């Protein structure tokens with residue numbers, strides 16, 4: 353994942369996550385799961401997580417500690433439809449911000465694997 357950080361930098365990852373949240377905010381399926389009064393916070397958490405995960409600055413760890421992502425998603429009911437919607441919105445955000453190869457392929461694989469791991473109910 354360090355090649356992703358080298359290629360996109362903080363600016364590219366910030367633009368990607370902003371494009372993703374513009375879609376999440378108005379999404380009928382997963383939008384309502386997010387705290388409606390803290391969109392900036394949600395956006396910052398995912399952005400800082402991805403920057404850290406790609407080998408950039410570790411703000412996420414300093415502010416949130418160990419990610420424990422599966423545990424942090426337990427409060428939300430995530431099945432196949434929610435997983436697929438999250439991935440579709442992220443794919444659209446990668447299109448919009450023209451994420452270049454090889455970052456696109458590396459991120460798509462990482463997102464697909466992580467999103468599937470977040471499922472916590474059947475169907």
Ligand code: HEM
Pocket residue numbers: 382385386387393394395397398401416421424425428430434435436438462463466467468470471
């Ligand atoms: C599978 C579908 C997914 C759904 C429906 C979902 C939904 C959510 C929701 C509702 C939150 C709470 C918003 C907040 O206050 O931060 C959240 C947090 C978060 N999600 Fe997801 N998520 C999904 C997949 C993913 C994936 C694939 C990743 C990573 C690649 C991810 C990373 C995060 C992170 C880093 C946070 C903030 C955790 C924290 O520090 O509290 N999520 N997610």
